[in-house]
Amino acid sequence: MPTRILIVEDSPLVTDAFRVLFTAVGYEVDAATTVAEGIERAMSAPVDMMLLDLSLPDGNGLEILQELRKRGFLPRSTLAMTGHNDSASRRSCLEAGCADVLLKPVPIAELLRQIERHLA
């Protein structure tokens, strides 16, 4: 089965760019733009990797992780993506269960490497 990636990101421009990238490497791509939609998509089919933007229109992306944990639908791995990488927000991401925190824009080589590493 192909690797299934869920992109949770409120900017369609960024999602589109990732969609092109992940489709090119053969991943199956799903996307959500809000906390509510993220939870719904993650529960609709098992997710290998969730890419999580932190500032979403209806709340903090980390709420998705909390909710999925409660409901028993955690993805295999989650990478947080943020515009400002200060150590405080980094800590809260790791505590919430993210495998790592990446600073946007993540160079694609780095992004693909991280995904492979955390799914290995």
Added chain:
Amino acid sequence: MSMSDRVGSAPKKRLKTLKAQAEEAQRTIDELRARDALKTQFLSNVSHDLRTPLAAIITHAEILRDGMLGDLNPKQRDSVSGIVSGGQQLIDMIDEILTYVRSASDQVTLTRTDFDITELVDQVRMLNQALAAKKHLTIERLNGDDLPPVYADRDKVKHVLGNLIGNAIKFTSDGGRVWIGFSRRGRDRDELVVEVGDNGRGIARDHYELVFREFAQVDASPSRPHHGTGLGLAIARNLVELHSGTIWVESELGKGSRFFFTLPLNPPRD
């Protein structure tokens, strides 16, 4: 009308006028503060909103550059690489503006930990190594192996060091030297002085203050050889002052500059 009323009326009137003027002045100050806060918020929002589409552009360009949608010929690859590096430079400038806005407003808080500042300096030296190598510059750390840990916000001190070392590299010509040194001062030697020096073009005495002012560049003409937001040293100043430290420069035109900042070694614990 009684005698006392007539004597008192002129000063009373004067007092009333003064009070009204003071209130008016206060209203103006409040209004200006509110407008300044609005402008800061606007700058912060715009910077953030500029970042998102730019990130998408860079990702698309990288996908093309790395041949993920098919091979490019060398000329095409060079051109697309130019989009990536131009975009990256813009992102860096936007981040600089965001950092400045945050450091200048009340939103910023320090997260202090104990850390080894020489290790941090070495890390920032490593990060700047490629840039320095391009200009055949050396970046040395002169001393500091026996320093006690510093209790400060590591990310912010790293930013200060990054800005000072980055500037030193930028304004020093090929084959020059950049160095970082430490000393201690104060009654109990409880103030650490960090020096970032270079033997570059230097700064005229008249400009010592100007270089720390936001958006200020000694040469602000459009044809100036060194571009940037002009915020690097203003940010460094704000971040140092947040730590109750001070920052200053000593320089001589044509000989080089020495930037200094202080950090209290034993600040009150949170």
